[in-house]
Amino acid sequence: MNNKLNESIGNWEKTGTEVKYKIYQKTIHKQQKKPKNPFIKPFLAVAALFIFAISTILLTMNLSNKEAPQQLADSESFTMYDERTIEITKYEMFFRDMPFYSKEAVEFFSLSETIRKYALFHYLEKRDYRLDEENRNVYRERIKTELEYDMKDANLKAYYDKMFADLQITVEEYIEYYLLINREYDKLYQDLFNKRIGLDETGAYPSGDAEKEYRSLVGITEQYMDELAEKIPERLEPMEPQPNLPYNTTDFNLKVTTNEQGEYIFVESMYFLTNIAQTYYDDLLLEINREIVKEELTRHSFKRYQEAIRTYLSDDAEKIKLAKELETIFEILGRTIEMEYDMATG
Structure with missing residues (x-):
């Protein structure tokens, strides 16, 4: 039985493994103690200078390794996603996506979706292709009209009002950092294939490589990706035997x-x-x-x-x-x- 419900289902099983980037900052606190014996001051001063020199060398080497993603980011121009895009995506996924995502899954998939979109933007920008501001304004105005129409529905208006209050964003921010991003992605994804921009020898868009490159630019590590994925709750163990329930458990086989x-x-x-x-x-x-x-x-x-x-x-x-x-x-x-x-x- 093919119908609208089944067609809607097909698009929301996510397979990405991208996850949210967290920046860890380390602060080095130096504690200086005055020596009680005045005769050892010169020796301590020399020793301190020696230790400081060695520490500086080691620290520089350490930071040069840890900050490789940032150095790469500085060496190549790219568009960084806005944190508001992530937060709005989380909210929309949790409340209005057809999968009933857990909170942990929302964290995982909101980053996956955002990285997927911005990786495409970056991939095309490197090939000097982007949506110009004139077209972005056209889409922006269309989105405003569509949203105004949706807001006439009492249920949708209540949802939007609550979302704007919960996330402390404006209607304009919702449009700019979520709806317009989605519209731009859809348009550029079509152009990618219609105009065959940067496709590989098989005629495919190397999305995996593009997303990996973008993750590197913004500093998302494989370790963090794994950590976030592992937080998604696993399927619970079913009761054995299953109880007699007042519905068709043969047809609807969810334990x-x-x-x-x-x-x-x-x-x-x-x-x-x-x-x-x-x-x-x-x-x-x-x-x-x-x-x-x-x-x-x-x-x-x-x-x-x-x-x-x-x-x-x-x-x-x-x-x-x-x-x-x-x-x-x-x-x-x-x-x-x-x-x-x-x-x-x-």
């Missing part, structure tokens, strides 16, 4: 375990829609999407889906039965996923 309160939760939630797509419940969910909620299932729309399922009415007894079963599924899902994300500690 459960229990939380600290002894309530059923799913062993994983990120790919919930992958598991429920093309199942017994697919058509009813699509109906609720198109006719009631009119949005894809995300954290932002979750409670409206729950309410639509709980109050679902139909003359079709089979649909009523499916709605009751979905009500249980969504009750378990609601206990499984985190609904709030403190962006300051994410």
Whole structure:
């Protein structure tokens, strides 16, 4: 069964391994103590100068190794992403992406997405190709119009108002550091292939190499990438045997375990829609999407889906039965996923 829900699912399984860069600064504190014996002052002075000279040499060698990415950055012109882009991406991924990302996964994938986009910008800029300011202004105005239209929807306006307050950003910043970046990436990615800019001998864009180069420019290390990836929670172990649940567990094959309160939760939630797509419940969910909620299932729309399922009415007894079963599924899902994300500690 191919339908809109299934098509929407195909684009959100992320495979990148890029992660957020953190700069660690080390401060050297020098403590000087006055010698109690005045006769050893000259000796200590000479010794201090000798130690200082050796330390300076060693420190210089050490810093030259640790700051190699920065030196590379200084030697090559590139566009650095803005931290606001990362923070907005986190927020949007957590609340409005169809995968129910954990907080840790949001940290991982928000950097992956941002690096992917800026790596392409840098790749094309090296080949003297970029979106000129005239075209950027055209896109900027279109985005403003689209956002103004979206803000007429009460649910979307409430979401945007909360996001702007939570992230302490303006509408203009949201456009400049997120929506316009996404639009620019889409346009340049099309141009990359349509105009065959810098493609390799096979006609492919060497995205892996481009992203690796950009990560090096901004100082993102493999070690940090691994550390951030390892923080993503693994799938929980299912109960054995599985309990009898009031829905079609054969068709909807997502196993459960229990939380600290002894309530059923799913062993994983990120790919919930992958598991429920093309199942017994697919058509009813699509109906609720198109006719009631009119949005894809995300954290932002979750409670409206729950309410639509709980109050679902139909003359079709089979649909009523499916709605009751979905009500249980969504009750378990609601206990499984985190609904709030403190962006300051994410």
